[in-house]
Amino acid sequence: MTPLFSVRDLRKTYGGRIGCTDVSFDLYPGEVMGIVGESGSGKSTLLNCLAGHLAPDAGQVMYDTRHNGMVDTLRMAEPERRMLGRTDWAFVHQNARDGLRMSVSAGGNVGERLMAVGARHYGQIRAAATDWLERVEIDAGRIDDRPSAFSGGMQQRLQIARNLVTGPRLVFMDEPTGGLDVSVQARLLDLLRGLVRDMGLSAIIVTHDLAVVRLLADRLMVMKGGHVVESGLTDQVLDDPQHGYTQLLVSSVLQA
Amino acid sequence: MKAMIEIEAVSKQFCLHNQGGAVIPVLSGAQLSVKPGECVALTGSSGAGKSTLMRMIYGNYVTHSGRILIGGLDVAQAEPREILALRRQVLGYVSQFLRVVPRVPTCDVVAEPLLALGVRPDEARERAQTLLERLRIPQRLWQLSPTTFSGGEQQRVNIARGFVHPYPALLLDEPTASLDPVNRETVLCLIEEAKARGAAIVGIFHDAPARARVADREIDVGRFTPGWAA
Numbered sequence: 001m002t003p004l005f006s007v008r009d010l011r012k013t014y015g016g017r018i019g020c021t022d023v024s025f026d027l028y029p030g031e032v033m034g035i036v037g038e039s040g041s042g043k044s045t046l047l048n049c050l051a052g053h054l055a056p057d058a059g060q061v062m063y064d065t066r067h068n069g070m071v072d073t074l075r076m077a078e079p080e081r082r083m084l085g086r087t088d089w090a091f092v093h094q095n096a097r098d099g100l101r102m103s104v105s106a107g108g109n110v111g112e113r114l115m116a117v118g119a120r121h122y123g124q125i126r127a128a129a130t131d132w133l134e135r136v137e138i139d140a141g142r143i144d145d146r147p148s149a150f151s152g153g154m155q156q157r158l159q160i161a162r163n164l165v166t167g168p169r170l171v172f173m174d175e176p177t178g179g180l181d182v183s184v185q186a187r188l189l190d191l192l193r194g195l196v197r198d199m200g201l202s203a204i205i206v207t208h209d210l211a212v213v214r215l216l217a218d219r220l221m222v223m224k225g226g227h228v229v230e231s232g233l234t235d236q237v238l239d240d241p242q243h244g245y246t247q248l249l250v251s252s253v254l255q256a
Numbered sequence: 257m258k259a260m261i262e263i264e265a266v267s268k269q270f271c272l273h274n275q276g277g278a279v280i281p282v283l284s285g286a287q288l289s290v291k292p293g294e295c296v297a298l299t300g301s302s303g304a305g306k307s308t309l310m311r312m313i314y315g316n317y318v319t320h321s322g323r324i325l326i327g328g329l330d331v332a333q334a335e336p337r338e339i340l341a342l343r344r345q346v347l348g349y350v351s352q353f354l355r356v357v358p359r360v361p362t363c364d365v366v367a368e369p370l371l372a373l374g375v376r377p378d379e380a381r382e383r384a385q386t387l388l389e390r391l392r393i394p395q396r397l398w399q400l401s402p403t404t405f406s407g408g409e410q411q412r413v414n415i416a417r418g419f420v421h422p423y424p425a426l427l428l429d430e431p432t433a434s435l436d437p438v439n440r441e442t443v444l445c446l447i448e449e450a451k452a453r454g455a456a457i458v459g460i461f462h463d464a465p466a467r468a469r470v471a472d473r474e475i476d477v478g479r480f481t482p483g484w485a486a
Contacts, residue, residue: 028337186358215357219336233315233336240317244273
């Protein structure tokens, strides 16, 4: 099996400060990788470099495109990369407001991404939007409401529907359950697990919540000071951490 | 017959970086071989490393040296995705604790290993329900999350999850603990049926009569404690 996404020696600095450095990994189809670490550890910088939102200083970010095989996305032409971001890739922001158009209806938010890849038939777009609202457990009767009238948990589910409607193969998520209350978190986690399994999605999830990665991620990368200090199977890293920092991180979790 | 689980010259130590870098050697030179249809019980006093060895076989703990071959895959060296594929298809594990996503119904918790294998949802639920019925989980609880169940009920949900797919290799950590005699009998029957269909089983049983009934051999893990010979 060949990797879907292959990263080599990625480095990003802010002036003299290291954002992230020496990051290399392969992500295979259907794999979910978690990136954990404290604030300032470089995990969001890394995610943004991977997704093409930030330009790294050095390294390669190779993606197995549907038509041309492995391509270095850092050397892609801008229109091509934007097309990738609208079709094969998806990005779920921590704050749903950053990933939604708040002045457009829920159905419009989902339909817009379809139109961006060429859908023009209104009936089909609306049917697809209705289907996706139901899949993320939003009552289809709310299709014409604006997201500003939705609760935080509903907004997050709408953002996920908007992202997944084009059938992406790789999803980047930045703290997808951050800022939601725990009961909503559990429901969202269950939903995400089901979608990942049923659609065969690959995903990279940045979070500081170890319970979230235990439930969602197959494997884990632990970051500190811009470096990856440990990586491996999720339950192995959490239950038998080898690096001092990971041991500290795992032993610092408060028991509810 | 070829062994299903083969452990060779395995050692393990814990290094506690935040507690003065204390190094605790747990196992050295551990070896073990389990054929299809065979059940091997791990014995030894508390702290001897029974659960540690079992977790190493599952790939949950890092193995520092030696080989742990399960159906030909060396768990000590394998990539995460290889270990996950092994756990989906080959290697089942009934731990002492049930860890689930909150609010997921019991029936789906038990059916999940089958869904991960691509079994159709209705068939997966049907097989899950058959096992829940056999383990005497009342039907009115099937649509509820097991997080609020009693210890014995959670244990039985865990067992149902571990037996819903006919894994060729099974790890059982105290499968009969906290069960009443009737349910204990059911679990022992499940273990015997798994052996009869050719599963290779490694188990920890504090329940001595249960161990005597299902285990073909016993391995004292204390033999692998570093410095034991000295």
